[in-house]
Amino acid sequence: MAHLPDPSNVKKQLIQKYPTKVARKRSQQIVINAVAEDKTVPEILANVRTTPGIITQRGCTYAGCKGVVLGPTRDIVNITHGPIGCGFYSWLTRRNQTRPEGPEDHNFMTYCFSTDMQDDQIIFGGEKKLRQAIQEAYDLFHPKAIAVFATCPVGLIGDDIHAVCREMKEKLGINVFGFSCEGYKGVSQSAGHHIANNQLFKHVIGRDDTVDPHPFKINMLGEYNIGGDAFVIEDILERCGIKLVATFSGNSTVGKFENAHTADLNCVMCHRSINYVADMIEKKYGVPWIKVNFIGAQSTAKSLRKIAVYFDNPELTARVEKVIEEETKAVEAVRKEVKSRCEGKLAMLFVGGSRAHHYQDLFREIGMKTIAAGYEFAHRDDYEGRRVLPTIQVDADSRNIEELTVEPDPEKYRPRRTPEQLKALNEKGLEVKGYEGMMPQMDNQTLVIDDISQYETEKLLEIYKPAIFCAGIKEKFGVQKFGIPCLQLHSYDYGGPFAGFKGAINFYKTVDRMINTQLWSYIKAPWQVNGKPLLEAELVNS
Ligand code: SF4
Secondary structure (H helix, E strand, O other), X not given: OOOOOOHHHHHHHHHOOOOHHHHHHHHHHEEEOXXXXXXXXXXXXXOOOOOOOOOEOOXXXXXXXXXXXXXXXXXXXXXXXXXXXXXXXXXXXXXXXXXXXXXXXXXXXXXXXXXXXXXXXXXXXXXHHHHHHHHHHHHHHOOOEEEXXXXXXXXXXXXXXXXXXXXXXXXXXXXXXXXXXXXXXXXXXXXXXXXXXXXXXXXXXXXXXXXXXXXXXXXXXXEOOEOOHHHHHHHHHHHHOOEEEEEEEOOEOHHHHHHHHHOOEEEEOOHHHHHHHHHHHHHHHOOOEEEOOOEOHHHHHHHHHHHHHXXXXXXXXXXXXXXXXXXXXXXXXXXXXXXXXXXXXXXXEEOOOOHHHHHHHHHHHOOOEEEEEEOOOOOHHHHHOHHHHHHOOOOHHHHOOOOOOOOOOOOOOOOOOOHHHHHHHHHOOOOEOOOOOOHHHOOOOOEEEOOOEHHHHHHHHHHHOOOEEEEOHHHHHHHHOOOOOEEEOOOOOOOOOOEHHHHHHXXXXXXXXXXXXXXXXXXXXXXXXXXXXXXXXXXXXX
């Protein structure tokens, strides 16, 4: 690995142009990683508002609620109540895929439903239009459920979407429920995930008590089937003999959500977007949860083994080991070949609420080092681990989000494991209800940056010249003008799947192609062609 710049100097360079107050705040959000023996790491400032004027990667609360959590469910008609501008960006921009079981099964994911509010509805109220939209969607599609999402203008004018939903639920006899997920409700899309999960928990989960007699039943939480990831995971689980009751929300249906409380274990992939559901299902129905990661071949094997340890059945363990052995051969052949061309190169990842963590495993497998990483919408526990949960200050923005009081269900609560069994599992090394966060797994002296700005991104590219940068569509073309390939990890561009063993092979090959092509050396940014900047500006300190 080439000699790398001192991260303290890099940090100084990232913040030196900011006004004092902004620099002070950013300084707490840019951390040089240092992992202690007990895996504790330095504190990072996260889940705080972006300073106005800074170009952020973040999405709004509505985007998190509609786009991330509810978007991948195929048989709910999702109506955005608001101007069409808000609805456009949540229309399949994440490349969620789904596979209806038969031609009769609904799939509304290719549609974008909006009330398309106009000026007069902003002035006189839009409830009438919303009522009409729900009726129209019902008449056209006869869905099992309709969800309504409030955008900023709806919150500002005070439309009561929940009253309209209750009224239409009674009239139509199907599940109609609303989400007060106005874009401004939280500091990022993270608030939208929380709002989405609360409503799913209140209105959907637990409505169907049919129990499948299968002995190894799990839910996969926080897996959104980008580029077909869920299909790969479903295939692996089936071959291992594990029954998937529901995935929240990749390749899912409202019926599967309704039945999710009958599973015996919840496996959490994206901790940030869904840890609330895992906690609430545990409290109400007695289903424990574990953190898993199906991104990376070694992580996939580790996660399968964790599930096998939980169920503690020799037959299941043998099947899991057999699948791992079968898949590893193909993975290893490609991995070794790709590693010979990628070893020692640098990667940076600034994505989502777990992706910046999980994909580091894939880079590690081909010998690449993640020199800088961070999340758009994480909270401290996603970086530092759940051990910091009691010390996180609840600020006004977080108080904005409804906190549900959950009690054990008097009839349906059935603890799947006794406290003694859970203790024994922990002693066996299976951390139940635990997540150690991203930082303890990163190297010391790497940079961890929360809510990175466009300016800081460009500085990092200039300083480190990484072989690859992983982000989203908003960052992609700016990064590529530096002659550095940018892999979109929110939507995988046109590629994927990247989950499981097959996905790992896809990822190795994709990264190899991206970083080892000559193409990047031919690219000249416009300012390099003319020899001078196209636009110059100065920061105003006030
Ligand atoms: S911030 Fe508000 S106006 Fe903007 S897209 Fe989100 S909901 Fe719409």
